[in-house]
Amino acid sequence: MKRRRAARRPGVTADDAEAVFAALAHASRRQILLVLRFRGGEMTAGDIADRFACAWPTTTRHLRVLEGAGLVRVEKRGRERVYRLNRERLADVTGAWLRWFRR
Amino acid sequence: MKRRRAARRPGVTADDAEAVFAALAHASRRQILLVLRFRGGEMTAGDIADRFACAWPTTTRHLRVLEGAGLVRVEKRGRERVYRLNRERLADVTGAWLRWFRR
DNA sequence: ACAACGATTAGCTATCTGGCTAATAGTTCT
């Protein structure tokens, strides 16, 4: 049972904020998240890499950072890897921190 | 005056996002913003520096980064410098970007 | 005028980051 619109956001730690904001610091990583978002939230590593000018291994590493921050999840499918956007995580962690600044 | 779309906040460019997310990437800078927030949004450089373990010049540099991102504004007052939190900027830039991920 | 104060700038260093190419691992196809 998953609660999508939970009123209470379960513990978002300082480490979570650290990982997520560090991941968002780089334009390519933000771009990857956007691309994922507008392609339905699910793409293979190759599809993602194809959309960027940098070499594939560089994209792979960006994906690792995003994964480490919990912003994407990866699933092996045959010889491909499918990356899935975790929108909830993005909203929860940024929201939890930004909320402090609301009036 | 450039107006891109009716119900949009005034132009938030990619450069804005770049500066703001880069500034938010470091824990000390996020902490500075929080301290400012909960001390009424206005503090002198010394008051801020006192709350951090690192040397004063290091804090000064963090303040420069925050200022460059438009997240704080500085005003000279005698021999002190008063830093003021720009909450609107924080909300606008992060909001403009995060909005893409809403359902 | 001069000392004390508040803060920044200059300059150095170690570490982190992000880019690349080459090598490797696992999967699928013939």
Added chain:
DNA sequence: AGAACTATTAGCCAGATAGCTAATCGTTGT
């Protein structure tokens, strides 16, 4: 089995970042 395909890991390197101390600048107080 072996070639082709998808993706990652390993390893290198240049540039950015963040920490420090010392020097400097402008303001205030004696």
